[in-house]
Amino acid sequence: MLQRPKNLDEAQGPMDLNNLPLLAALTKKMNWLTARQKVVSENVGNADTPGFKASDLRPLDFRKELAEVTHQATPKLAPVTTDPHHLVGTEAAAKLQPEIEKITTDREINGNTVSLEDEMMKVSETASDYQLMTNLYKKQVGLIKTAIGRTGS
Secondary structure: OOOOOOOOOOOOOOOOHHHOHHHHHHHHHHHHHHHHHHHHHHHHHOOOOOOOOOEEEOOOOHHHHHHHHHOOOOOOOOOOOOOOOOOOOOOOOOOOOOOEEEOOOOOOOOOOOOOHHHHHHHHHHHHHHHHHHHHHHHHHHHHHHHHOOOOOO
């Protein structure tokens, strides 16, 4: 029979929430959204720069990312080891490497391809998606707290 540690100092330390596959995928999506907001803000900042070519990040497939962090063809949440006697769990998601996609349509006579309307739509979509990911993350942490018997935020 395994003995439980008396306090966290005897355990392996505090649990890293990013080792949980769903939270790792949420974090990766939030990092992608942050990187996209930066690219969009650069586009807006250069809206009047002659010859500036607008760019955007390639879309992130959240289902694919979740499958990658769980190391499975279809996304299923797998257990994470918290004790040396547990089965092998999953690894945290790799650091995001966003790929920039150039937009090639000319919209201005000076060669600038930035459309402020399109960029504002991207800003709104990105902010909305980020809020959704934040809410999902909070819900998951709340479920973990409930599972371990802690209440409150």
